[in-house]
Amino acid sequence: MATLTLNGNKYPYQSNETVLDTLLNANVEIPHACREGVCQSCLMRSLDNSPPSLAQNGLKDTLQHKKYFLACRCYPKQDMTVALPDHEGNEIIAEVSGKELLSADIMRLVLSFEEEFSFYAGQFVNLKRPDGLTRSYSIANTPAQSNTLEFHIKRLPNGRFSSWVHEELAVGEKLSVSEAKGTCHYLPGKYDQPLLLVGTGSGLAPLIGIVNDALNKGHSGPIRLYHGSRDPEGLYLIDEMQALAENVENFDYTPCVSGENDREKFTKGRAHDIALSSTDSLTGWRVYLCGHPEMVNQTKMMAYLKGASLSDIYADAFYLSSSGK
Ligand SMILES: Cc1cc2nc3c(=O)[nH]c(=O)nc-3n(C[C@H](O)[C@H](O)[C@H](O)COP(=O)(O)OP(=O)(O)OC[C@H]3O[C@@H](n4cnc5c(N)ncnc54)[C@H](O)[C@@H]3O)c2cc1C
Numbered sequence: 446m447a448t449l450t451l452n453g454n455k456y457p458y459q460s461n462e463t464v465l466d467t468l469l470n471a472n473v474e475i476p477h478a479c480r481e482g483v484c485q486s487c488l489m490r491s492l493d494n495s496p497p498s499l500a501q502n503g504l505k506d507t508l509q510h511k512k513y514f515l516a517c518r519c520y521p522k523q524d525m526t527v528a529l530p531d532h533e534g535n536e537i538i539a540e541v542s543g544k545e546l547l548s549a550d551i552m553r554l555v556l557s558f559e560e561e562f563s564f565y566a567g568q569f570v571n572l573k574r575p576d577g578l579t580r581s582y583s584i585a586n587t588p589a590q591s592n593t594l595e596f597h598i599k600r601l602p603n604g605r606f607s608s609w610v611h612e613e614l615a616v617g618e619k620l621s622v623s624e625a626k627g628t629c630h631y632l633p634g635k636y637d638q639p640l641l642l643v644g645t646g647s648g649l650a651p652l653i654g655i656v657n658d659a660l661n662k663g664h665s666g667p668i669r670l671y672h673g674s675r676d677p678e679g680l681y682l683i684d685e686m687q688a689l690a691e692n693v694e695n696f697d698y699t700p701c702v703s704g705e706n707d708r709e710k711f712t713k714g715r716a717h718d719i720a721l722s723s724t725d726s727l728t729g730w731r732v733y734l735c736g737h738p739e740m741v742n743q744t745k746m747m748a749y750l751k752g753a754s755l756s757d758i759y760a761d762a763f764y765l766s767s768s769g770k
């Protein structure tokens with residue numbers, strides 16, 4: 446049986462287990478959140494053998510070279526000696542400078558930094574509580590405001606991090622923030638390319654950042670934003686988005702409600718169905734999908750089948766943590 450060594454302690458692992466499973470099963474506390482290879486909060490480093498390439502997918506070349514890997518994606522083929530990463534270089538302390546309810550369940554959280562924070566509109570960061578609990582949240586503002594980050598955090602019933610943000614975290618308190626991550630972001634260039642953006646729930650957050658950044662940079666192609674929820678209460682910033690759509694000729698906004706509702710201002714149906722049926726073909730379009738994992742993964746495939754090139758589809762599925770730290 447192969448063995449994992451961490452801090453001199455040895456842990457046997459089963460062939461179908463990840464490094465993260467092995468350590469959590471042995472009650473070793475390892476930061477993690479999505480367990481889907483997305484958030485990178487389970488980053489570890491091999492001190493001997495090279496990690497399997499699947500476990501390094503999405504990591505920067507510099508990290509790959511130093512044998513960093515994602516513990517939730519690492520099925521070791523041989524013995525490994527591993528270590529937790531040295532976080533000093535890539536975690537930054539921020540101060541909570543604003544909290545405001547955008548709807549009954551969505552909190553706008555604003556963090557301020559002493560120095561410029563480098564990111565692309567639409568990326569996400571990992572926020573860490575003083576006790577180590579870590580969760581990913583998408584950035585809702587644009588790099589033009591580089592000393593602050595804005596987030597839209599949906600409160601889940603009994604959700605440990607989101608309830609803490611809503612109920613306990615106070616203005617003036619400090620929070621640890623990772624560097625910006627993810628490839629679902631706006632990149633300048635191809636300014637006349639049509640953009641289709643679909644988000645559910647707090648999936649609106651990165652899309653607002655992307656829309657505003659695109660407009661700031663003079664994007665001239667059509668920009669269509671579809672925001673969906675089962676009920677009207679799940680939508681937010683409706684008036685602001687409608688006002689933007691009235692003022693900006695190439696921007697359209699469609700709030701969609703898939704469940705029962707009798708309010709005229711919402712389009713009835715699922716946001717991704719309505720978005721996809723709004724055009725005959727997506728050939729040449731750039732597509733952004735954020736929010737519920739099922740919606741994101743389904744729509745990715747449907748957008749591709751409708752002609753969008755895979756390299757033009759950018760997606761962030763908001764995977765929830767299934768357990769633990
Ligand atoms: C790349 C990425 C970006 C993200 N961006 C955002 C963002 O911008 N905004 C945002 O709000 N979230 C975002 N998330 C999700 C976020 O990281 C957390 O998973 C979420 O806030 C829940 O964390 P929690 O600690 O509050 O809940 P946890 O304590 O981790 O609880 C989650 C558990 O709650 C249960 N659960 C799930 N849904 C419900 C429900 N509706 N009712 C009751 N129980 C439920 C599930 O069983 C799950 O195990 C993102 C996730 C990823 C991976």
Ligand code: FES
Nearest residue numbers: 478480482485517
């Ligand atoms: S990438 Fe491993 S827990 Fe998110």
